[in-house]
Amino acid sequence: MAGGTGGGETVMATPVALHAHAAPQGFIRKYIFSLDHKVIGLQYYFLALTAVFVGMFLSLLMRIHMIWPTAVLPIVGEIKPETYLSLLTMHGTIMVFFVLTTAPQGGFGNYILPIQIGAPDMAFPVLNMLSFWTTFVGFVVIIAAFFVTGGAPLHGWTGYPPLSAVQSAGPGEGLGADLWVTSIAIFCIASLMGALNFITTTLDLRAKGMTMMRMPLTCWSWFITAILGLLAFGVLLSAGILLLLDRNMGTSFYVPLVVVNGQVMGHKGGSPLLWQHLFWFFGHPEVYIAILPGMGVTSQILSTFSRKPIFGYKAMVYAMLAIGFFGFMVWGHHMFMSGMSPYSAFAFSILTMCIGVPSAIKTFNWLGTMWKGHIRFQTPMLYAIGFVSLFVSGGLSGPFLAQPVLDIQLHDTYFVVGHFHLIMGVAAIFGIFAATYYWFPKMFGRMMNETWGRIHFFITLAGTYAIFMPMHYLGLAGQTRRYSQFTEVAYQAKLIPLQTFMTYAAIITIAAQFIFVINLFWSMFKGPKASDNPWEATTLEWTTTTPPPHDNFGGRTPVVNHGPYEYGVPGAPRDYVMQTDPATLPAH
Amino acid sequence: MGLALLLLIWLITLVSTYFFAAKTWYLPAGASAATGWIDHQFALTFVLMGIIFLAAQLGLGYIVWRYSEKPNSPPVPYTHGNTKLEILWTVLTAVLFIGLNLMGAPVWASQRWDPPEVGAVKVEVTGMQFAWYFRYPGPDGTYGATSPKLMDPSSGGEAAVGLNPSDPASKDDVVTGTMYLPVNREVDLSLRSVDVIHSFFVPSLRFKQDAVPGLDIHMHLKPTVIGDYEIACAELCGLGHYKMHGMVHVVSQEDFDKWLAAREAEKQ
Numbered sequence: 001m002a003g004g005t006g007g008g009e010t011v012m013a014t015p016v017a018l019h020a021h022a023a024p025q026g027f028i029r030k031y032i033f034s035l036d037h038k039v040i041g042l043q044y045y046f047l048a049l050t051a052v053f054v055g056m057f058l059s060l061l062m063r064i065h066m067i068w069p070t071a072v073l074p075i076v077g078e079i080k081p082e083t084y085l086s087l088l089t090m091h092g093t094i095m096v097f098f099v100l101t102t103a104p105q106g107g108f109g110n111y112i113l114p115i116q117i118g119a120p121d122m123a124f125p126v127l128n129m130l131s132f133w134t135t136f137v138g139f140v141v142i143i144a145a146f147f148v149t150g151g152a153p154l155h156g157w158t159g160y161p162p163l164s165a166v167q168s169a170g171p172g173e174g175l176g177a178d179l180w181v182t183s184i185a186i187f188c189i190a191s192l193m194g195a196l197n198f199i200t201t202t203l204d205l206r207a208k209g210m211t212m213m214r215m216p217l218t219c220w221s222w223f224i225t226a227i228l229g230l231l232a233f234g235v236l237l238s239a240g241i242l243l244l245l246d247r248n249m250g251t252s253f254y255v256p257l258v259v260v261n262g263q264v265m266g267h268k269g270g271s272p273l274l275w276q277h278l279f280w281f282f283g284h285p286e287v288y289i290a291i292l293p294g295m296g297v298t299s300q301i302l303s304t305f306s307r308k309p310i311f312g313y314k315a316m317v318y319a320m321l322a323i324g325f326f327g328f329m330v331w332g333h334h335m336f337m338s339g340m341s342p343y344s345a346f347a348f349s350i351l352t353m354c355i356g357v358p359s360a361i362k363t364f365n366w367l368g369t370m371w372k373g374h375i376r377f378q379t380p381m382l383y384a385i386g387f388v389s390l391f392v393s394g395g396l397s398g399p400f401l402a403q404p405v406l407d408i409q410l411h412d413t414y415f416v417v418g419h420f421h422l423i424m425g426v427a428a429i430f431g432i433f434a435a436t437y438y439w440f441p442k443m444f445g446r447m448m449n450e451t452w453g454r455i456h457f458f459i460t461l462a463g464t465y466a467i468f469m470p471m472h473y474l475g476l477a478g479q480t481r482r483y484s485q486f487t488e489v490a491y492q493a494k495l496i497p498l499q500t501f502m503t504y505a506a507i508i509t510i511a512a513q514f515i516f517v518i519n520l521f522w523s524m525f526k527g528p529k530a531s532d533n534p535w536e537a538t539t540l541e542w543t544t545t546t547p548p549p550h551d552n553f554g555g556r557t558p559v560v561n562h563g564p565y566e567y568g569v570p571g572a573p574r575d576y577v578m579q580t581d582p583a584t585l586p587a588h
Numbered sequence: 589m590g591l592a593l594l595l596l597i598w599l600i601t602l603v604s605t606y607f608f609a610a611k612t613w614y615l616p617a618g619a620s621a622a623t624g625w626i627d628h629q630f631a632l633t634f635v636l637m638g639i640i641f642l643a644a645q646l647g648l649g650y651i652v653w654r655y656s657e658k659p660n661s662p663p664v665p666y667t668h669g670n671t672k673l674e675i676l677w678t679v680l681t682a683v684l685f686i687g688l689n690l691m692g693a694p695v696w697a698s699q700r701w702d703p704p705e706v707g708a709v710k711v712e713v714t715g716m717q718f719a720w721y722f723r724y725p726g727p728d729g730t731y732g733a734t735s736p737k738l739m740d741p742s743s744g745g746e747a748a749v750g751l752n753p754s755d756p757a758s759k760d761d762v763v764t765g766t767m768y769l770p771v772n773r774e775v776d777l778s779l780r781s782v783d784v785i786h787s788f789f790v791p792s793l794r795f796k797q798d799a800v801p802g803l804d805i806h807m808h809l810k811p812t813v814i815g816d817y818e819i820a821c822a823e824l825c826g827l828g829h830y831k832m833h834g835m836v837h838v839v840s841q842e843d844f845d846k847w848l849a850a851r852e853a854e855k856q
Contacts, residue, residue, distance in 0.1 A: 082827035156824045162801060163784040163826060169717075170826040256802025259739045259750070260783045261717070272785055272800050307657070312669035337787060337822075339800045342700035346693060353685040360681040361674065363644060367651060368673070373664050374657035377589035385652055389597055392644045393604075396637045403689055405629055405696040408622075408796050409615065412787060412822040454589075458596065465600045473613035478791030480822045483830035489820050491616065491791070498613065568664035588668065 023550035033133075035125035036550060040132050041111025042443065047136060048103035048432075049517075051094050054143070058091040060510055063503040067496070069485050082171045084484035085154035089172075090145070092157025093180065096286065097187050098139050100428050104293035105229070106135065106194060108435045109222040111443060113198065115541040116216050118207025118558040120551040123200040127193050134190035142183035145176045153177035156482060158283070161254035161275050165246040166267075168260050178247060181240050188237035191229050198226035207540070209560030213317070214579070216539045216564040217310065220317050221296025224324045225289050231328065232285040239278035246270065276338055280331035288327045290424045292320060294431020295362060295391075298384045301434055302366055303565040304537045305381035306373030307575055309588075310565045312365040319358035319365075326355040336404040337411045345404045352402035359395050363388065374568075374575075378535070379453030383434035386461045387427055393465075394423025397472060412482075415475020418468045426464045433460075433516070440523065441530030445547045448523040456515040463509030470498050538578045539564050563588045590656035597649035605642060608634060619813035619838065620793040625695040627794075636688060704808035708776035709769065714749050715779075715786030715799040716741055718828030720819060721749050724762040724848060731778075732758020739782055749782075762851040767836040770844035771814050779805040787823035790836055798823055811838040 024030045034040060064071060065079040065087075072078050079087070110128065114121055122128045145152040153172040155164040163169045164177060202223040206215070215223075242253040246267070254275045255267035303310040310316060332340060332348030366388050375381070397419040400406050410416060440448050479486070479495050486492040486499065533542040540560070544553050558580050566577040566587035577587035607613065618627060655661075712723040712731060719741070725731045732755040739750035746763045753759075769775055779788055781799040789796040795809050811817075821832035839847065 080827075081830060085824070085827060085829070154824075154827060160785055160824070163824065166784070169784055257736055258783050258801045259716075259736045259741075262739060262741050264736050264739075270802070272802065306655070306664070308664045309666065309668050311667070312674055315669060315674045337796050338798050339803050339805045342696065345700070346696065349689055349693075349696075350686060353689045354682070356685045357678060357681045361678055364673075364677045365669070367644070367647060368669070370651045370655060373655050374661050375590065375652055375655050376657050377593070382589075382593070385593060385648070389600075389645060389648055392641065392648070396641050399637055399685060399688060400630075400633055403629065403633065403692045403696075405626055405692045405699065406633065408626065408699070408794060409630075409791065411796055412789070458592070462596060462600070465604070469600075469604045470607075470613075473607055476615055477613045478616060478789070478820070480789065480820050482824040485830050488831040489818055489833045491818055492820065495613065563668075568666050570663070570666055 033129060035121070035129055037110050037114050037122045037125070037128060038443075038548065040128050041107055041109075043132050044102055044106030044110055044135070045108070047132075047139060048099050048107055051098035051102065051139060055091050055095040055099060056510055056513065058087045058094070060506065062087050062091065063506045065484065066486070067500050067503045081484040082154050083151070085156070085482065086152035086172050086176075088482060089154055089156050089180070090142070090152050093142060093184070095425065096157060096290070097184065098135075098142075100290035100424065101191065101286070102135060103432045104290065104428065104435070105198070105222060105225050106132065108297070108432075108439065109198060109225070109293060112439060112541060113219055113222050114201060114205065115544065115548060115552050116219050116539050117202065117205060117210050118540050118553070118560065119201060119205035120553070122197050123205055124197050127197050131190045131193035131197065134186060134193065138183045138186035138190060141179050141186060145179040145183070148175040148179065150174040150176050153180045158279060159243070159275075161243065161246065161270075161272050162258050162260075162267075165243060165255050166258065166260050166265055167247065168263065178244065181244050181247070185237055185240040185244070188233040188240065191233040192237070195226040195229035195233070198222055199230065202226070207558045207560055210579075213314070214560055214563050216296075217299040217313070217316055217320075218293070218296035220320055221292045224320050225292045228285045228289050228292075228324055228327060232282040232289070235278055236282035239275060239282070243275065273335070273338060273340060276335050277331070280334045281328070283334065284331040285324075285327045287420070287424045288323055290428045291431070292323070294387060294428045294434075295320065297431050297435045297438065298366065298387045299369075300539070301380050301384035301438055302369045302388075303567060304535055305376045305378065305384070306370045307376070307567045308369055308373040309563075309567055310365070311368030311371070312361075313563070313565065315361055316365055319361045322358040323355060326351060326358075330355055333402055333407075336407045342404075349402055349404050353399065356395070356398055356402070359391075363392055363395075378437070379448065379450060379457060380434050380438035380535070382454065382457040383430050383437060386457065387430040387434060389461070390422055390427040390430055390464070393469070394419060394421075394427055397422070409478070410475055412480060413475035414471040414479045414481055417481050418471030418475060421468045421471070422464075426468065433457075436520070438535070439541070440520075441534045442541055442546055442548070444524050444527075445530055446523055446527030447530050447534065448527060449519050452515055452519045456512060456519065459512040459515075460509060463505055463512060466505035467502050467509060470502055474498060536574075536576055538562070538566055538576050540579055543578055543580050561585075590653040594649040594653035597645055597652075601642065601645040601649075605638060608638065616792050618792060618794055619811055619815060619817060620795065621810035621812055622695070622699055622794045623812070625698075629692040629695060632691065633688060636684065700807075704776040704806075705774040708774035708808060710776045710778070711767065711769070712778040712780065713767075713788055713799065715781040715788065715821070715825070715832075716748065716783050717826050718821070718832040719744075719748070719765065720767075720788070720832070720834040721745070722764050722767045723749060724764075724851075725757075726760025726762060726852065728757060728760055730757040732756075732761045736782070760852060760855075762848065762855065764851065765834070767819070767834065768844055768847050769811050769836060769838050770841045771811055771838050773841065774808055774810045777807045777809065779807060784825050785823045786821050786825050786832065789820050789822035790817050791820070792817040793836065796822055811836075814838050814840060
């Protein structure tokens with residue numbers, strides 16, 4: 001990094017030569033089947049935006065049903081216990097796959113990564129288009145599960161067999177469950193294609209001078225996420241295919257001899273735990289797939305809006321690599337109560353504690369970045385600060401759940417629900433919000449409304465804490481998750497008042513999200529025009545026009561002379577030095 | 589804006605912490621031998637994580653307020669980090685997290701690695717959509733054979749678990765829908781499921797274990813306080829998951845013997 005010239009680092013291939021396709025003319029090639037990573041990024045983003053509203057609506061119905069079980073709702077009618085479980089299954093699946101995996105990586109990663117590394121597009125534009133449209137098909141298939149006979153499956157987003165493998169085990173376990181598995185398999189294929197593209201792009205298309213250690217932390221986060229995706233989704237795809245075979249072809253990968261409703265099923269010798277191992281081998285890295293891009297964008301924004309270099313850039317990179325590495329060795333902590341060997345529980349538990357270390361390093365470095373900075377409170381910064389707070393809160397319940405002896409009490413209770421919602425749900429969503437407010441000017445050429453952005457932030461931060469913090473208390477008191485009602489078990493009935501409070505908090509928080517959507521679409525057409533670099537930031541996307549031209553840099557090839565977070569440089573003419581500024585400037 | 593953020597973050601932090609510290613909603617009173625150890629590990633973890641939680645959140649609130657950009661702010665320190673600090677907090681966190689984990693490990697080992705004590709009371713727990721059945725092996729101390737073909741959940745009791753009457757060992761087996769356990773005796777539990785995965789969760793006894801079809805999982809526990817404790821199914825098992833509950837009655841050895849004898853007598 002020293003010296004500012006890129007020194008002896010390998011100079012990458014010339015990106016311009018790789019940009020084979022010309023700017024498209026027709027509407028369909030420009031906006032529907034586009035090869036442009038920016039259009040594809042927006043397609044992913046709007047798909048995720050649609051999905052998040054579906055998922056949020058489902059959670060609203062769940063919260064209403066828990067408190068007012070006999071309520072007859074417009075359109076939906078009365079919610080029965082099995083309907084509740086379908087809502088829960090679809091909420092989890094849609095949120096995890098089509099929101100938390102789709103928006104941060106497919107959306108922002110696609111749009112921003114090539115520009116931030118100085119490339120004209122992704123390495124494989126056709127593959128990129130294909131992976132979006134495959135994801136889209138996956139979304140259509142999962143939504144179809146609502147409308148088939150028997151409705152959507154009730155086995156939860158984790159889909160544990162035999163419940164998910166035996167068609168007679170419950171309503172929705174027929175065609176609905178087949179569509180559910182098929183949708184996930186399709187999603188896996190799309191994600192594998194995306195992962196290959198991200199990895200190749202990052203390794204091969206960096207501009208001259210953009211060494212790995214000069215990449216913005218966002219690029220590192222998308223790169224590491226892609227590696228996790230490449231290793232994890234292949235396993236889930238295989239697991240899903242085996243589940244389909246068990247369901248429809250009479251195989252017994254996951255199902256032993258079982259008697260359902262007094263009927264002896266035809267299966268023999270399968271292992272229900274095999275699915276759990278395969279699923280969580282994907283499922284735990286998936287948590288990091290959802291949150292790593294949020295960490296990247298938070299680092300980017302904290303540095304930019306504190307007007308200070310990121311504290312411990314290398315430590316941040318190594319921490320993300322460590323999180324990715326350990327992320328594949330901790331899946332068993334989801335299975336402490338499953339009947340898995342109690343000896344392996346001990347090993348998984350220690351490894352899980354290890355993953356807390358790089359997470360703590362990141363938090364320290366974020367605080368260190370803001371320390372003695374000049375903090376500016378535009379909306380992206382508010383969301384980045386909110387991310388840090390939620391990451392701390394959601395993270396610190398981890399060491400409880402990582403201890404098998406405490407998991408005896410906490411496993412499958414609301415404590416777990418509170419934990420993962422704070423960290424991989426809300427914190428990741430805050431990352432998406434931060435990224436939206438931050439890159440909106442670059443993507444649409446206009447600014448979002450600050451006042452409404454702030455109002456949206458304060459309601460959402462207070463609201464999400466009001467929903468998810470009480471879940472920890474409920475879990476300690478023994479409130480089991482995935483119960484459609486709490487009236488049947490006496491000690492749980494006593495906890496209903498707290499559940500009622502959470503439902504009210506959820507209604508307010510969900511209502512506040514319309515502020516965001518209206519701000520988003522209103523600003524797209526009516527917001528004040530944005531300059532090329534409205535946040536006075538340093539990375540490459542701010543060196544090009546707003547919005548960027550088809551080839552990102554208008555025929556130029558950027559040459560990188562500096563690190564990504566050069567703020568407050570003594571002796572520089574401004575308080576920031578952009579990555580492409582002349583090498584003669586005093587910055588790193 | 590910095591002040592508003594400080595106030596909100598501090599308020600959230602202090603209110604959250606209050607309800608943990610005040611134990612407004614907390615672990616139910618424990619009634620098993622493992623309670624003391626488990627609750628102690630909980631308390632220790634709460635104190636350590638609570639300190640970090642307060643320090644990080646209050647610190648975050650303070651920093652955003654203290655370092656808001658003002659016209660007269662001194663120039664920012666132009667620093668890219670501090671390797672010594674990085675090493676320090678890496679080592680501290682690692683020692684804390686792994687140390688905390690190791691402190692809880694002996695409890696886990698005593699619960700899940702060690703076999704039950706000699707002379708433990710044998711009870712088999714069977715989960716099915718959506719009920720729990722409990723089987724006591726009777727005076728011979730041996731569970732009789734069961735057969736999937738004989739399982740008839742609609743009849744309940746012995747028929748539900750598919751007890752095979754032609755096996756001599758099954759003659760004295762007692763199957764009930766409510767669990768009775770003698771106080772201060774180790775219990776050798778055998779957990780089974782006939783259809784999907786269920787989870788046998790008794791919060792007051794600090795006990796949870798999945799019942800998995802195809803597996804016969806052996807666990808042990810020792811109730812120490814006479815009383816009635818609720819069982820809740822903790823693994824999603826279908827549309828009736830929320831009402832798959834049951835009761836454990838922990839009684840004196842005398843009452844337990846009387847109860848079991850009465851069940852044996854009913855059977856003859």
